[in-house]
Amino acid sequence: EPEVTQTPSHQVTQMGQEVILRCVPISNHLYFYWYRQILGQKVEFLVSFYNNEISEKSEIFDDQFSVERPDGSNFTLKIRSTKLEDSAMYFCASSKGGVRTDTQYFGPGTRLTVL
Amino acid sequence: GDSVTQMEGPVTLSEEAFLTINCTYTATGYPSLFWYVQYPGEGLQLLLKATKADDKGSNKGFEATYRKETTSFHLEKGSVQVSDSAVYFCALGDYGGATNKLIFGTGTLLAVQP
Numbered sequence: 578e579p580e581v582t583q584t585p586s587h588q589v590t591q592m593g594q595e596v597i598l599r600c601v602p603i604s605n606h607l608y609f610y611w612y613r614q615i616l617g618q619k620v621e622f623l624v625s626f627y628n629n630e631i632s633e634k635s636e637i638f639d640d641q642f643s644v645e646r647p648d649g650s651n652f653t654l655k656i657r658s659t660k661l662e663d664s665a666m667y668f669c670a671s672s673k674g675g676v677r678t679d680t681q682y683f684g685p686g687t688r689l690t691v692l
Numbered sequence: 693g694d695s696v697t698q699m700e701g702p703v704t705l706s707e708e709a710f711l712t713i714n715c716t717y718t719a720t721g722y723p724s725l726f727w728y729v730q731y732p733g734e735g736l737q738l739l740l741k742a743t744k745a746d747d748k749g750s751n752k753g754f755e756a757t758y759r760k761e762t763t764s765f766h767l768e769k770g771s772v773q774v775s776d777s778a779v780y781f782c783a784l785g786d787y788g789g790a791t792n793k794l795i796f797g798t799g800t801l802l803a804v805q806p
Contacts, residue, residue, distance in 0.1 A: 581735075610793070620736070620781065620796040633793060668736060670794075677724045677785040677792050678743045685735035 579603045581684035583669050589690045593658050598687045600652045600669030609652045610670040610681060611644065613637070620668065626652065627675060659691045694719045694786045698797035701779075705772055705804050713767040713800045715756075715782035724785035725749075725758050725765040726794065731778045739767075739780070772804045 582601045590596050602609050611623040624634040626644055643655045652671075656663055666688050670681040699714040717725065727739040727749070740749030742758035742765065749756050754769045765782060782797040 583735075608792075612794070612796075619798050620783075620794075622793040622795070625793060635793075670736075672792070675792055677722075679785075679792060680726075680738055680741060681792070681794060682738070683728070683736035 581669055581671055581682050583667075583684035583687050585687060586685065587688045587690070589692065590659055592661060592691055596656050596659055596689065598654045598656075598667050598669075598689070600654075600684055601650050602652055602669065602671030603673075603682055604650070606671035606673050606682075608632075608672045608675045608679070608681075609644075609646070610672075611654050612668045612670065612683075613665040614668065614686075615662075615665040623654075625675075632675070656689075659689075661691050664689060664691045694721075694723065694784060694795050696782050696784055696795055696797035698780075698782050698800050701799070701801040703800060703802045705802070707774055707804055707806050708771045709804075711767070711769040711772045711776075711802065713780055713782075713802070715765045715767065715797060717763050717765065717782075717784050719763075719784055719786065721786070724792075725756070726783045726785065727754070727756055727765070727767050728781040728783060728796075729778045730781065730799070736781065772802070774804045774806055777802055777804045 609626040614620045625632045666686045669684045672679040724743045726741045728736040729739045740751040742749040745760035783794045
């Protein structure tokens with residue numbers, strides 16, 4: 578069964594450093610998403626991406642964040658200058674369509690620790 | 693804005709007990725409703741979904757019915773197993789702009805003891 582994959586599973590970085598989290602969505606999916614979960618808190622929407630553009634972003638997704646689909650398979654989240662409060666589990670998801678009835682399939686997550 | 697409220701955990705049950713995890717929602721539109729499960733060390737997996745009022749989603753013995761009148765989507769299972777131990781997330785699909793973001797509840801940890 579096709580699945581979303583994410584690398585690395587755990588990333589440790591120093592405050593102020595740039596990090597890139599990588600995702601490979603399911604191959605015939607067209608919509609891509611990033612969510613995050615700070616320890617003990619809710620899973621929060623960050624951004625959605627379709628047709629090589631950001632479709633929607635939350636207030637969390639400020640100028641320090643960016644997303645890219647550099648080739649036909651990868652989908653990346655970049656944090657330019659990490660802060661302590663960026664420490665969280667980051668989930669990538671993809672869906673075939675973009676309407677409310679479509680199912681989003683999630684990857685296993687990348688745990689980001691900012692020291 | 694739209695939101696999801698789940699019952700606090702952890703929920704601790706003995707094997708073969710009946711499970712209910714409550715979920716209520718607030719939405720301005722007409723959302724789809726989902727239950728996702730996260731097993732230890734793994735990502736979020738879709739457990740079941742319902743896209744319109746009175747729909748019942750079911751999978752692996754779990755069920756949830758979309759109740760528009762009570763804005764609820766409670767998860768139930770008649771007889772839990774140790775292997776059901778996981779965190780369960782209720783979510784709604786909010787149609788915003790051109791895409792469908794998910795809004796999650798806080799998650800409920802279920803621990804099933806033999």
